[in-house]
Amino acid sequence: MTLRVTDPFLFLKIVHCVLLFMLLFFGGLIIYAYQAYAAHIVKTEDSLEIAVNFINSKINDSFTANEFILSSASMDCHSSEPLFNKVILEVPSIQTVNLIADNKVICSSSAINVGEPANPGEYLPVDLLMSRTIVPGKPILITKSQRGDFTVISTLHGPTLFSVIKLFNEQTYFTVDFPTSKIDVNLNMDSQPPQNEVNLHRSSNSYPFTVSAYINRTGPFIDILESNSLLILFLFSLALVVPFCFYLHSKKIVLKSALRMGLKKKQFIPYAQAIVDTNGELSGCEVLMRWQYGKALINPDVFIPTAEESRYIVPMTLMLMDKIYQECVETCLIANKKNFYLSVNICPIQLSRKYSAKLIESCARFTEDPQLSHITLVLEITERQIITNDEDTLNAISELEKLGVKFSIDDFGTGYSCLEHLRDLNANALKIDKRFIDGYPENEHCFNLVSNILDLSKRLNIPIIAEGVETQHQADQLVMNGVQNLQGYLFHRPEPLISFLTQKVL
Numbered sequence: 001m002t003l004r005v006t007d008p009f010l011f012l013k014i015v016h017c018v019l020l021f022m023l024l025f026f027g028g029l030i031i032y033a034y035q036a037y038a039a040h041i042v043k044t045e046d047s048l049e050i051a052v053n054f055i056n057s058k059i060n061d062s063f064t065a066n067e068f069i070l071s072s073a074s075m076d077c078h079s080s081e082p083l084f085n086k087v088i089l090e091v092p093s094i095q096t097v098n099l100i101a102d103n104k105v106i107c108s109s110s111a112i113n114v115g116e117p118a119n120p121g122e123y124l125p126v127d128l129l130m131s132r133t134i135v136p137g138k139p140i141l142i143t144k145s146q147r148g149d150f151t152v153i154s155t156l157h158g159p160t161l162f163s164v165i166k167l168f169n170e171q172t173y174f175t176v177d178f179p180t181s182k183i184d185v186n187l188n189m190d191s192q193p194p195q196n197e198v199n200l201h202r203s204s205n206s207y208p209f210t211v212s213a214y215i216n217r218t219g220p221f222i223d224i225l226e227s228n229s230l231l232i233l234f235l236f237s238l239a240l241v242v243p244f245c246f247y248l249h250s251k252k253i254v255l256k257s258a259l260r261m262g263l264k265k266k267q268f269i270p271y272a273q274a275i276v277d278t279n280g281e282l283s284g285c286e287v288l289m290r291w292q293y294g295k296a297l298i299n300p301d302v303f304i305p306t307a308e309e310s311r312y313i314v315p316m317t318l319m320l321m322d323k324i325y326q327e328c329v330e331t332c333l334i335a336n337k338k339n340f341y342l343s344v345n346i347c348p349i350q351l352s353r354k355y356s357a358k359l360i361e362s363c364a365r366f367t368e369d370p371q372l373s374h375i376t377l378v379l380e381i382t383e384r385q386i387i388t389n390d391e392d393t394l395n396a397i398s399e400l401e402k403l404g405v406k407f408s409i410d411d412f413g414t415g416y417s418c419l420e421h422l423r424d425l426n427a428n429a430l431k432i433d434k435r436f437i438d439g440y441p442e443n444e445h446c447f448n449l450v451s452n453i454l455d456l457s458k459r460l461n462i463p464i465i466a467e468g469v470e471t472q473h474q475a476d477q478l479v480m481n482g483v484q485n486l487q488g489y490l491f492h493r494p495e496p497l498i499s500f501l502t503q504k505v506l
């Protein structure tokens with residue numbers, strides 16, 4: 001049972017549209033997110049550079065201050081007090097400066113430190129620590145300089161120093177790592193950085209510390225969703241409009257891809273329409289392609305023009321000829337052999353050097369099979385495309401003729417009709433197109449055209465087949481004027497080849 005569907009490719013079109021929508025919308029989002037991500041990486045690398053330079057400069061300042069204090073280390077504490085004050089005033093990031101000798105603080109910018117025990121050997125030249133005295137529990141960075149018996153240790157206020165990394169980016173987790181401990185963007189010491197995130201590092205060339213950034217992979221994407229609603233709306237509209245336009249103009253693209261699938265699935269099947277002589281007796285048949293597309297049976301008018309344009313018609317015809325051969329052989333085994341001709345539509349390009357070998361091979365299989373000797377194979381060449389009479393085409397025609405293949409010209413007078421074709425093809429029949437038969441004999445224009453073709457055929461001794469005969473009046477007039485063969489709904493409608501062979505030929 002076959003089902004008639006208004007647009008058999010509707011599902012395929014919808015699938016194409018959905019795919020196009022997804023490609024545009026999600027593809028657009030991904031491209032934008034990727035760009036945002038790449039820009040974020042570049043920005044983060046810049047931030048790391050700034051952070052390293054900033055911390056470097058503060059440590060530099062601190063060492064300069066240490067040297068300044070060491071240069072007056074031999075002065076008594078009271079006399080050197082203005083120097084300590086000068087350091088604190090001029091280098092704002094320094095919290096305290098302490099002069100140490102004999103394992104105790106002998107002088108300090110902070111009076112409470114003076115006299116406190118201090119072992120300089122406990123500290124690295126640059127070290128991150130937790131403050132014990134001035135701001136207990138807060139991170140401090142110390143710098144240590146030594147000259148002779150004197151050591152100067154400066155402390156830098158951690159929150160001031162490291163708040164620079166807090167200013168960069170909210171979605172990025174930063175840490176500053178020193179040899180013994182590290183501090184993160186929230187000023188927590190020695191916390192664990194997030195796992196599975198991209199991390200970038202920048203180490204100082206002057207001091208032993210590294211600034212690291214941990215970037216959330218989905219961060220930029222979430223950022224887009226949150227802060228680019230207009231862009232998303234634009235992408236969404238574009239992704240809707242383009243598939244909609246595609247839907248309206250997609251006929252050919254969808255048809256081509258459906259034809260490709262049809263070829264893979266061998267969905268093209270042979271139908272046959274009987275051709276009768278003047279007594280109404282069967283003399284042959286024309287094989288007409290049908291497309292069994294799921295439950296829909298599609299007529300050639302829908303797909304042949306695109307198949308010809310895309311050249312899928314070449315493998316489609318070969319596939320059809322394969323099926324014709326198999327069905328003929330199948331029915332011949334049980335048939336009373338009755339002579340008749342079987343015509344197959346081909347396009348002129350199938351006679352070109354590129355395609356003719358396979359056509360010849362396929363015809364040879366048919367004509368050389370003794371079981372099918374009662375069937376004359378006719379190739380109907382449509383005039384929808386130009387028939388070139390170059391050497392390759394003429395060679396192909398001659399090879400086919402040697403195999404016993406006959407030729408007829410389809411739609412005579414409608415396409416690229418040229419009298420040379422009659423000579424080159426050694427045409428065995430001319431088919432008068434249905435469009436002329438429709439108006440015959442009433443329409444003067446049709447009448448004159450058909451009469452001319454009939455006249456020409458008589459002079460050249462080429463039989464005529466009139467196609468599209470629908471009324472008895474048309475048939476009578478055509479026969480009276482010399483038409484030898486008739487094809488049309490008046491006699492038979494196209495039907496599956498196998499049922500034609502078993503019911504009409506046997």
Ligand SMILES: Nc1nc2c(ncn2[C@@H]2O[C@H](COP(=O)(O)O[C@H]3[C@@H](O)[C@H](n4cnc5c(=O)[nH]c(N)nc54)O[C@@H]3COP(=O)(O)O)[C@@H](O)[C@H]2O)c(=O)[nH]1
Pocket residue numbers: 273286287288289290299300301304313317320344345346347382410411431434467468469470487488489490494
């Ligand atoms: N290259 C190939 N072209 C092919 C092949 N199979 C078919 N075709 C071409 O497609 C066109 C449409 O064919 P189809 O829909 O099969 O129509 C054929 C007949 O059904 C129709 N016809 C015959 N008699 C009547 C009639 O009395 N009334 C009426 N309304 N239609 C009728 O005519 C078509 C036969 O046309 P033609 O081939 O020109 O003799 C058509 O152009 C086919 O050629 C293929 O395998 N390859």
